Every structure is written in C-alpha cells, then in structure tokens.
Amino acid sequence: MRRTALQDYTLGGKNIKEGDKVSMWYLSGNHDETVFDNADQLIIDRPNAHVAFGFGVHRCMGNRLAGMQLRILWEEIMQRFSYVEVVDDIKRLPNNFIRGIKDVPVRLHPLH
Ligand code: HEM
Incomplete structure (x- = not known):
C-alpha cells in the first residue's frame, strides 16, 4: 500500500x-x-x-466480514475433522505484496 x-x-x-x-x-x-x-x-x-x-x-472496510468468514470456516472444519495434518512443504506465491500461499498439501483426519 x-x-x-x-x-x-x-x-x-x-x-x-x-x-x-x-x-x-x-x-x-x-x-x-x-x-x-x-x-x-x-x-x-x-x-x-x-x-x-x-x-x-x-x-x-471488510475486516469484520473477513473475520466472520474465517471464524465460520474454522467452525465448520472443526465440526468435521479432528486434525489438519500438513503433509508436505508449503508453496508460497512469488509476491512482495501479500505473503500469499499457493499450495498447502494437507490430510484431513475425520472426527469420527
Ligand atoms: C482476510 C481478508 C482481508 C484482508 C487481509 C484485507 C486487508 C486490507 C488492508 C490491509 C487494507 C488497507 C489498505 C490501505 O491501507 O490502503 C484494506 C482496505 C480495504 N478493504 Fe480489505 N481485506 C480483507 C478483506 C476484505 C473484504 C472481505 C472486503 C469487502 C467485503 C474488504 C474491503 C476493503 C475496502 C473497501 C478497503 C478500502 C478502505 C479504504 O481505503 O478506506 N476487505 N483491506
């Protein structure tokens, strides 16, 4: 900015x-x-x-919306999965504006 x-x-x-x-x-x-x-x-x-x-x-201006979206995302993930395991290296975006993520390989462990 x-x-x-x-x-x-x-x-x-x-x-x-x-x-x-x-x-x-x-x-x-x-x-x-x-x-x-x-x-x-x-x-x-x-x-x-x-x-x-x-x-x-x-x-x-959208910070409350962004916060709410992230809270709901994690609420839904936590209802379904006990653990989100990172199984490989994280690939980042080659970008000096945001510290963006291109790829995070994960394994989702179901709750039940
Ligand atoms: C995690 C998600 C988000 C991040 C990290 C983020 C980050 C930012 C940052 C750093 C600024 C300040 C820009 C500056 O200093 O010039 C900004 C401004 C702004 N954001 Fe976001 N934002 C997000 C989501 C959203 C959403 C969901 C909306 C709308 C629905 C939104 C709408 C805006 C607007 C309109 C401005 C300009 C405010 C102004 O210049 O007066 N943002 N955002």
Whole structure:
C-alpha cells in the first residue's frame, strides 16, 4: 500500500518530502519485534494488535466480514475433522505484496 506525503516529515530518521510517495509494509509491521514478543512465531492467541487490515482512515472496510468468514470456516472444519495434518512443504506465491500461499498439501483426519 502507498500514501503520498502531504507535508515534509521525518520518520525513523528518514526525511520524507511533501509529495513523496511512501510505501507501507503492513506485513513488516506484523513482525515488528519492538511490538511483539517472538515476532516471527505464529502465536494464534496473541493480543490482537496486528495491522493485517491496515491502520487509520483506510483500515479495511471488510475486516469484520473477513473475520466472520474465517471464524465460520474454522467452525465448520472443526465440526468435521479432528486434525489438519500438513503433509508436505508449503508453496508460497512469488509476491512482495501479500505473503500469499499457493499450495498447502494437507490430510484431513475425520472426527469420527
Ligand atoms: C482476510 C481478508 C482481508 C484482508 C487481509 C484485507 C486487508 C486490507 C488492508 C490491509 C487494507 C488497507 C489498505 C490501505 O491501507 O490502503 C484494506 C482496505 C480495504 N478493504 Fe480489505 N481485506 C480483507 C478483506 C476484505 C473484504 C472481505 C472486503 C469487502 C467485503 C474488504 C474491503 C476493503 C475496502 C473497501 C478497503 C478500502 C478502505 C479504504 O481505503 O478506506 N476487505 N483491506
């Protein structure tokens, strides 16, 4: 995501001039070791301080819908399966915009 600076500003020791285009790396923010303990570990129940949905006036309008869809997806999976086993390497998208996943080979273990 990118913003255009409305005024001169110094951020993290870098001088940004009015009119400069500034890229934001929400992904990097989510791994900020000054904010998160063990920032590179997936800790599913850590406090909800991530910026995956952005920040400020442009924060994702669909974040509640996306959260609800994911909750329902996991509710349905957990009603049917006891365990989702990752059986091979994860293939990622060659993409610097999102840390996307192309393929996750899994074996689903039925509940009953
Ligand atoms: C897991 C799913 C999603 C993720 C990770 C996500 C992520 C984001 C992020 C990071 C932004 C901020 C963009 C910026 O800073 O300029 C954003 C904006 C936005 N998102 Fe999402 N989004 C998701 C799902 C959705 C859904 C389901 C909808 C609509 C149904 C939606 C609608 C929007 C809209 C309209 C904006 C623009 C808000 C603005 O600029 O004022 N998003 N999203």
